[in-house]
Amino acid sequence: MDERYVSLAHGNGGRLTRELIEEIFARHLKNSHLDTSADAVPIDLAPGDTPMITTDGFIVQPLEFPGSDIGALAVNGTVNDLAVSGARPQFLTLNAFIEEGLEFNRLDRIIKNLARAARAAAVHVVAGDTKVVPRGHGGELYLATTGVGIKKRDLQLGTDRIKTGDVMLVSGPVGDHGISIMLARESFELKGDVRSDCAPVVALCEALHNLAGLRFMRDPTRGGLATVAHEIAQATGTRLRMFEKNIPIRPEVQSVCEILGFDPYYLACEGRVVAFIAPDEADTALEKWRQLPGGELAARIGVVEVGKARVILETKLGGERILEELEDDPLPRIC
Amino acid sequence: MDERYVSLAHGNGGRLTRELIEEIFARHLKNSHLDTSADAVPIDLAPGDTPMITTDGFIVQPLEFPGSDIGALAVNGTVNDLAVSGARPQFLTLNAFIEEGLEFNRLDRIIKNLARAARAAAVHVVAGDTKVVPRGHGGELYLATTGVGIKKRDLQLGTDRIKTGDVMLVSGPVGDHGISIMLARESFELKGDVRSDCAPVVALCEALHNLAGLRFMRDPTRGGLATVAHEIAQATGTRLRMFEKNIPIRPEVQSVCEILGFDPYYLACEGRVVAFIAPDEADTALEKWRQLPGGELAARIGVVEVGKARVILETKLGGERILEELEDDPLPRIC
Numbered sequence: 001m002d003e004r005y006v007s008l009a010h011g012n013g014g015r016l017t018r019e020l021i022e023e024i025f026a027r028h029l030k031n032s033h034l035d036t037s038a039d040a041v042p043i044d045l046a047p048g049d050t051p052m053i054t055t056d057g058f059i060v061q062p063l064e065f066p067g068s069d070i071g072a073l074a075v076n077g078t079v080n081d082l083a084v085s086g087a088r089p090q091f092l093t094l095n096a097f098i099e100e101g102l103e104f105n106r107l108d109r110i111i112k113n114l115a116r117a118a119r120a121a122a123v124h125v126v127a128g129d130t131k132v133v134p135r136g137h138g139g140e141l142y143l144a145t146t147g148v149g150i151k152k153r154d155l156q157l158g159t160d161r162i163k164t165g166d167v168m169l170v171s172g173p174v175g176d177h178g179i180s181i182m183l184a185r186e187s188f189e190l191k192g193d194v195r196s197d198c199a200p201v202v203a204l205c206e207a208l209h210n211l212a213g214l215r216f217m218r219d220p221t222r223g224g225l226a227t228v229a230h231e232i233a234q235a236t237g238t239r240l241r242m243f244e245k246n247i248p249i250r251p252e253v254q255s256v257c258e259i260l261g262f263d264p265y266y267l268a269c270e271g272r273v274v275a276f277i278a279p280d281e282a283d284t285a286l287e288k289w290r291q292l293p294g295g296e297l298a299a300r301i302g303v304v305e306v307g308k309a310r311v312i313l314e315t316k317l318g319g320e321r322i323l324e325e326l327e328d329d330p331l332p333r334i335c
Numbered sequence: 336m337d338e339r340y341v342s343l344a345h346g347n348g349g350r351l352t353r354e355l356i357e358e359i360f361a362r363h364l365k366n367s368h369l370d371t372s373a374d375a376v377p378i379d380l381a382p383g384d385t386p387m388i389t390t391d392g393f394i395v396q397p398l399e400f401p402g403s404d405i406g407a408l409a410v411n412g413t414v415n416d417l418a419v420s421g422a423r424p425q426f427l428t429l430n431a432f433i434e435e436g437l438e439f440n441r442l443d444r445i446i447k448n449l450a451r452a453a454r455a456a457a458v459h460v461v462a463g464d465t466k467v468v469p470r471g472h473g474g475e476l477y478l479a480t481t482g483v484g485i486k487k488r489d490l491q492l493g494t495d496r497i498k499t500g501d502v503m504l505v506s507g508p509v510g511d512h513g514i515s516i517m518l519a520r521e522s523f524e525l526k527g528d529v530r531s532d533c534a535p536v537v538a539l540c541e542a543l544h545n546l547a548g549l550r551f552m553r554d555p556t557r558g559g560l561a562t563v564a565h566e567i568a569q570a571t572g573t574r575l576r577m578f579e580k581n582i583p584i585r586p587e588v589q590s591v592c593e594i595l596g597f598d599p600y601y602l603a604c605e606g607r608v609v610a611f612i613a614p615d616e617a618d619t620a621l622e623k624w625r626q627l628p629g630g631e632l633a634a635r636i637g638v639v640e641v642g643k644a645r646v647i648l649e650t651k652l653g654g655e656r657i658l659e660e661l662e663d664d665p666l667p668r669i670c
Contacts, residue, residue, distance in 0.1 A: 013557030014661025146481035222348030326349025
């Protein structure tokens with residue numbers, strides 16, 4: 001059994017750095033593009049299409065939680081930003097900030113799962129870098145991933161395409177990721193079966209590409225569904241009306257939220273898509289989603305209206321409340 | 336005067352995150368490609384050439400030091416990895432892991448300098464992400480940058496092209512960056528005029544592109560000149576002979592090294608290039624370098640020989656010593 005720990009010397013660029021990279025990172029992430037000895041690597045991008053790029057950092061705590069871990073999260077978080085932008089994810093780069101003292105076994109398990117997530121999302125990790133920070137100057141492991149994908153030139157998506165009457169869809173229940181992290185933290189005594197929804201949304205996004213009425217997609221991560229709704233209301237300058245009774249939330253997520261006083265609309269998802277689409281194509285989009293893994297509970301949850309830029313939630317009891325922009329952090333280090 | 340500090344709430348994805356990004360990151364990094372509201376952004380890459388990608392993390396301490404700071408370092412570190420690979424750097428993405436409590440003013444100064452370095456290297460920062468980690472779980476500020484550049488298809492560089500008799504060149508004095516960091520740390524009482532050599536090496540690298548005898552380039556960062564020499568000896572399976580009398584080192588760097596017992600060959604540079612070139616083109620390459628800013632003290636420092644894969648240093652006194660692979664870390668958090 002491997003009882004080694006990452007030491008500061010693993011970050012010095014010498015023999016130990018090379019061994020750490022070869023034993024853990026290169027071993028799991030091996031692919032024809034990855035060259036850990038190169039300063040930069042070539043990437044093949046289909047000519048004629050538009051290369052798209054995005055980047056994301058990950059500081060989730062704990063590193064491992066029901067249904068996923070920081071490794072898979074670092075892949076899916078970036079893959080999904082490309083997917084909702086209309087791009088097919090192709091290449092990732094990976095940065096690891098490792099805190100002195102992290103167990104080799106734990107790092108190995110996480111990078112192995114990261115590699116599995118990359119295969120599942122059909123992306124290649126082609127370049128990376130590791131840094132080791134002293135004990136007490138890190139959070140066990142922070143990751144950053146940058147993704148490059150390819151978008152068809154004729155696929156146009158943007159908040160500027162959203163019109164009054166457009167429908168807001170969500171591909172599945174919200175809040176699972178946030179609640180799974182919360183339950184994984186020792187300070188909470190609650191037990192539950194909630195697992196993170198962390199998954200690639202590439203297939204869900206591509207399923208809608210052929211619909212001419214597709215306006216815009218976004219994944220409701222940090223800040224949750226309410227934050228996406230706010231961003232849209234702000235960007236379009238219109239009122240967004242959401243229907244509480246239609247927003248899918250698992251009963252166990254709802255229970256935990258009620259006990260702890262969290263609003264599920266502000267909790268992060270890591271495998272969901274919000275789409276804005278012309279009203280006459282909303283049902284077609286929902287049908288497509290419901291046939292795909294992760295899209296079974298897709299729902300029509302809102303509509304774009306004329307009015308002051310804000311988000312109105314129609315409650316189950318028939319009342320209305322304004323979903324305010326997130327101020328305090330309900331749950332830090334969720335991704 | 337701005338006396339604000341970054342709080343955990345600046346990392347929650349809501350209003351404060353948006354303000355932090357707009358007030359500091361977007362303000363300084365503004366360019367036509369950057370869209371802080373988009374999940375992913377398009378990048379224009381010249382058709383016909385080869386896109387290259389690289390990534391690097393930065394944990395230097397202190398954040399600001401004579402001659403540069405972590406912001407400029409994060410640009411030049413990644414830009415230089417593209418440049419030595421033969422690519423012209425074009426686009427960067429930026430990740431910031433900010434520790435709770437960092438002063439707004441300090442972050443602002445660093446991101447301003449990062450933006451200045453990006454302009455100097457002619458790259459656009461097109462996408463970014465910020466995360467805030469709790470006090471005691473970070474190092475004030477960690478950065479990661481990913482760079483995309485374009486390499487001419489007919490430019491072939493690689494350690495597999497290095498042959499016996501090839502000459503090793505360095506573009507300038509080594510160890511300046513490492514010593515400047517050391518002097519900036521309060522624990523050292525020494526004062527000196529050493530400034531970091533942190534700079535883009537794009538022009539130095541491009542100056543050699545037309546030389547058919549150019550085999551390979553690398554920037555001697557973490558682990559220094561000796562580590563690059565080792566990597567080459569290992570990769571080519573040949574003996575590398577280096578000449579101590581020819582290796583440029585500033586007298587003030589040499590003095591500090593002697594007092595503190597550091598070997599300058601293992602100290603990081605952040606604005607130097609090592610090149611391997613056919614012997615008949617070495618002088619031409621040196622002439623080109625010496626005409627460029629930062630290349631004035633370029634020198635011929637070694638030769639590739641037949642023999643067991645190792646690095647031999649011919650000392651000034653005519654003796655020989657083996658430059659071993661770096662084991663202990665002489666100076667952590669140098670980049």
